[in-house]
Amino acid sequence: MKFIFDSDSWQEIYGSIRKNKVRTGITIIGVLWGIFLLVVLLGAARGMENGFKKLFGDFATNSVFVWTQSTDTPFRGFQKGRTFRLKEADIEILKREFEGEIKLLAPRNQTNNLITHDFKSGNFQVCGDYPVLDQIQKKKLIYGRFINENDMLTTSKVTVISEDMYIQLFDKGVYPIGAYVKINNINYKVVGVYEPSNTINLDGDSAYIPFSTFKRVYNTGNNIDWMVITAEEGINIEQMEKDVILTLKNLHNVHPEDKRAFGSFNLGTQIAKLTGFLTGMQFLTWFVGIATLIAGVFAIGNILLITVKERTKEIGIRRAIGATPRSIRQQIILESVFLTTIAGMLGIIFGSAVLFVIDTAFGQGPDAALVNPTVNIPIIIIAFATLVVLGTLIGLIPAHMATIVKPIEALREE
């Protein structure tokens, strides 16, 4: 190992590289490109993953949405094609039946109404909601607060409006909290303004009012339009979705095999699909990166083989004046490792630079396509170590070729 730290070994390498500057440069680009691709692709894949994560950021990702449609099978004397509604009673039953499995359950009612403030107006979605909605999909409040339990109990006429509504309905600079807006000609006091999330969300621009108020104002009785359920940690959300729907079918006299009666959307499975896609992308990235890396290392082996062939005579001279085969081999392997290492370092530096540029240009702000595109240091170290090992292994071939020729034949070479 001493020869690695011997300045003379490096002197020799410098001499041989200086002799073939252009060729060495081009060869280095091969490996450089490989590790560059690996770094950039891994970074981009990571950025994409972060982007998706951010997309679901404010939303509980283990959520199921359930609503009613019409039956497709006659059951217990009911004709097929019957329409029916979810009831408030269902909520209590589900909460009891699935205790320990359901974490949050938010029943919801929705309608569209004209909302006015002074002389300004607009048509918006109005949602009757439980305060728990804020836990399923976190609302970023600019002013005020979200609906609370007290509003529910007192069936207060309060509303939380979106920033867009605030801009559309209010004059510039007017403080909205405590002001009144008319929804369907009834006055509601504004208690909060939220910033609509530009990620996945349930209901775009909506004015939220307490569920109890909605029930009274729109006379919905015990009906529920739909509900959002989130599962406890570690619960199989797909199984829970099936079980919940089966329970609801039983409550509403729907055939257990009925496929149309209940509609549902499972965010968990959708995300799992996406995560699978990301995993696939990452695998592809590794595959492409490492394949390119290997191709690059082979290029180095190839160029060293040519160099060795060209230097046959020189190697013959060196051996005539006392170089042992071992010292010749060490020299060539060291040269190979040196070239791969330099190429690897440059590749990592350039790759990181490109990631930095991507991050600066596209990686910041709410609409970022690639969020924080980065590569882990351990991954870099592993890739680098692989490179050094491959460089050594590939260097063995030209090193062997260099010493297989007898010095006498090497000297005859012109």
Next chain:
Amino acid sequence: MIRIEKLHKSYPIGKESIHVLKGIDLHIKEGEFVSIMGSSGSGKSTLLNIVGLLDIHDEGNYYLNGELIKDMNEKKAAILRNKFLGFVFQSFNLISYKTALENVALPLYYKGVNRKERLEIAMEYLEKVGLKEWANHLPNELSGGQKQRVAIARALVTKPKVVLADEPTGALDSTTTDSVMDLLKDINNEGMTVFVITHEEEVAAQTKRIVRLKDGVIVSDELTKNTNSVSHV
């Protein structure tokens, strides 16, 4: 210094094999200045390669510095070459991207001498061959005679027992030939054993002993008039 007994060497060419050396007996003592003469194909280069441990003989015995050369592997041969032998080639065989000084210092590198020391020693030898001012020139900036003098300095730098010169003047004109031969003579006068291969009578005439080879056997072995203090068996 060099003792060769009944040395045979043949090269396979296709299915046939050519018998190049057919029983050579030669004894060279320390301090001799011997030239091997012969037309091409007489086996003189093969003999030099075997003496120089660049090739292996088939039959017979070869003693270098009293040591029987047998079952040589590359590593052993390399060490012996570095220790006992200095080579001078017809085509100089300098390393093109190294300066004259670095070329001379290279054998010391393989001997494990540190950089500073070996450059000092190399400079000493360059001075000896009269090329001190050319130390930092690359071989392609030197004339043929200068290149050969660098090569001789390189052969001497490890203080070998024997200098082996394969047609050292083959690529030189008559003036430079003389200067190179003078150099070899000086080295010999300092006590170094010099072993020259040549086909030029004038070159051979400047040595102290001429061995003539023909078709793989020694046809004559005589001392020249240059011989004074050194005698042979």
